[in-house]
Amino acid sequence: MKEVDLVIRGGKVVSPDRIVEASVAIAAGEIVALGHDDLMPPARETFQADGLYLLPGAIDSHVHFRDPGYPHKETWKSGSAAAACGGVTTVFEMPNTNPPTGTVEALRIKQRAAESSYVDYGIHGLLGDDTIDRLEELLEAGVTSFKAFVGNTFGNLPAPTDGALLEGFEKLAPLGIRTVVHAENSSIMARRQLRMEAAGRIDALAHLASRPAVCEIEAIGRVLALAEWTGARVHIAHHSSRDSLFLLREAKRRGVDVTVETCPQYLLLNTGDMTRLGGILRLNPPIREAHHNQPLWDALVEGVIDMIATDHAPHTPEEKSRANIWECDCGFPGVETQMPLMLTEINRGRASLMDYVRWSAANPAKAWGLYGKKGVIAVGAHADIAIVDLEREGVLSEGKLHSISKISPWNGRVVKGYPLHTLVRGRFVVRDGRLVEEAAGWGRSVKDVQRMPDPAPRNMETYMSNILATPAGVPPTATPRREAA
Ligand code: DOR
Ligand code: ZN
Numbered sequence: 246m247k248e249v250d251l252v253i254r255g256g257k258v259v260s261p262d263r264i265v266e267a268s269v270a271i272a273a274g275e276i277v278a279l280g281h282d283d284l285m286p287p288a289r290e291t292f293q294a295d296g297l298y299l300l301p302g303a304i305d306s307h308v309h310f311r312d313p314g315y316p317h318k319e320t321w322k323s324g325s326a327a328a329a330c331g332g333v334t335t336v337f338e339m340p341n342t343n344p345p346t347g348t349v350e351a352l353r354i355k356q357r358a359a360e361s362s363y364v365d366y367g368i369h370g371l372l373g374d375d376t377i378d379r380l381e382e383l384l385e386a387g388v389t390s391f392k393a394f395v396g397n398t399f400g401n402l403p404a405p406t407d408g409a410l411l412e413g414f415e416k417l418a419p420l421g422i423r424t425v426v427h428a429e430n431s432s433i434m435a436r437r438q439l440r441m442e443a444a445g446r447i448d449a450l451a452h453l454a455s456r457p458a459v460c461e462i463e464a465i466g467r468v469l470a471l472a473e474w475t476g477a478r479v480h481i482a483h484h485s486s487r488d489s490l491f492l493l494r495e496a497k498r499r500g501v502d503v504t505v506e507t508c509p510q511y512l513l514l515n516t517g518d519m520t521r522l523g524g525i526l527r528l529n530p531p532i533r534e535a536h537h538n539q540p541l542w543d544a545l546v547e548g549v550i551d552m553i554a555t556d557h558a559p560h561t562p563e564e565k566s567r568a569n570i571w572e573c574d575c576g577f578p579g580v581e582t583q584m585p586l587m588l589t590e591i592n593r594g595r596a597s598l599m600d601y602v603r604w605s606a607a608n609p610a611k612a613w614g615l616y617g618k619k620g621v622i623a624v625g626a627h628a629d630i631a632i633v634d635l636e637r638e639g640v641l642s643e644g645k646l647h648s649i650s651k652i653s654p655w656n657g658r659v660v661k662g663y664p665l666h667t668l669v670r671g672r673f674v675v676r677d678g679r680l681v682e683e684a685a686g687w688g689r690s691v692k693d694v695q696r697m698p699d700p701a702p703r704n705m706e707t708y709m710s711n712i713l714a715t716p717a718g719v720p721p722t723a724t725p726r727r728e729a730a
Contacts, residue, residue, distance in 0.1 A: 246286035256294030261603035274670035302334025302629035304609035307554035314343025331581035332631030332664030340371040341400035347371035362688030396429025414477035423478035428464035458486040476703025485530040487540035506554035524573030555579030559650030578648035588662025614697035
């Protein structure tokens with residue numbers, strides 16, 4: 246048998262449907278054998294993973310690495326180091342940089358910045374009124390997907406008009422390309438915020454009051470209507486509210502190709518934490534009341550929410566700690582803390598480790614056309630692996646984050662379950678909990694391995710039959726029932 250680069254032995258390999266004790270052989274960055282240790286080829290290096298779990302590296306669909314434009318908040322090098330240390334092997338990076346990723350020129354600047362990445366990456370291009378005519382050339386130049394800031398947030402990129410969004414979806418639907426949507430209603434939020442400010446509200450909860458759940462309900466409803474009409478693939482970013490879940494459940498039932506992410510902060514934090522932490526926890530959509538937490542978990546388990554992302558959105562401590570809530574920048578770093586936070590919940594029995602890899606790796610890989618190469622530990626896949634100690638306990642400390650932004654609402658949180666070693670395409674980028682500095686620049690774009698499946702043909706007829714369709718087995722009524730006069 247030909248000698249391979251590395252065999253990892255003694256660990257338990259986790260996939261969405263099983264956990265098996267198996268050795269993993271890696272050559273040229275790919276998994277070439279998986280199974281009983283006796284069957285492994287000779288290897289230049291062996292790594293003992295006794296007592297540890299091998300998870301497919303997490304794929305974070307939503308990070309802001311701020312580069313170009315805001316290197317004092319984050320760079321590709323620091324952000325991707327944080328990812329690697331958090332067991333994340335692929336990130337998808339957001340276009341609200343400066344310049345925004347809405348022209349090929351801006352994309353080239355970002356691609357150069359990304360050359361320092363420790364982990365693999367996709368780049369979301371900007372879908373806005375003035376980029377509609379450039380979508381194809383942006384795809385050609387390397388974006389994997391698009392992002393529409395339907396809700397206003399950091400960077401103040403204008404929300405696309407409904408007309409532009411429809412046109413964008415019409416263009417992207419036949420290409421099978423998925424668009425991430427920040428789904429909040431900008432005009433409701435702008436008016437509410439002005440009223441709050443006029444009333445002298447500067448407290449943390451005023452932020453939530455300016456962005457009530459109806460902003461998310463309305464925007465998701467609108468986006469789903471446009472997606473269903475056009476057949477475009479969409480992805481709802483940072484889903485935060487229980488009240489819009491019914492729209493997603495219903496759209497999925499009708500066959501709309503919508504994927505949904507939520508983030509640890511929406512599952513685990515609520516207004517009590519907002520009062521305690523103030524601007525540190527200001528983000529968009531806002532942290533909501535406690536009654537949203539459990540329904541979001543339930544929706545993950547049910548499959549209405551597909552995946553965990555982080556909305557890693559770093560700012561400096563000074564930008565996060567101003568007395569007036571409206572002056573605190575929105576967001577905080579999250580890519581490094583997602584895995585220990587979620588593994589802690591798995592340890593508490595809130596879901597299984599198999600559920601977790603479905604949410605952290607398999608489903609994101611499927612959404613972005615990477616499954617098979619990424620998101621799974623299997624022969625032929627990239628050897629993107631997080632080696633995890635489920636028993637390791639610790640306390641999250643913002644000072645130890647690899648992000649430039651050393652301020653986190655998770656500071657001081659007790660966790661159980663840590664990624665100790667991270668491999669990206671067979672190379673250790675983190676070993677024994679320590680970043681392998683020389684691996685900066687190892688990350689590369691996933692564009693080459695991205696294969697979006699062909700889109701289902703859609704037209705007005707299928708849209709109408711979907712709208713008229715009724716739940717399982719009950720044929721739609723031909724004539725609408727009228728109330729007796
Ligand atoms: O809080 C947020 N911050 N939400 C977003 O959607 C964007 C992000 C940022 O870029 O800072
Ligand atoms: Zn974001």
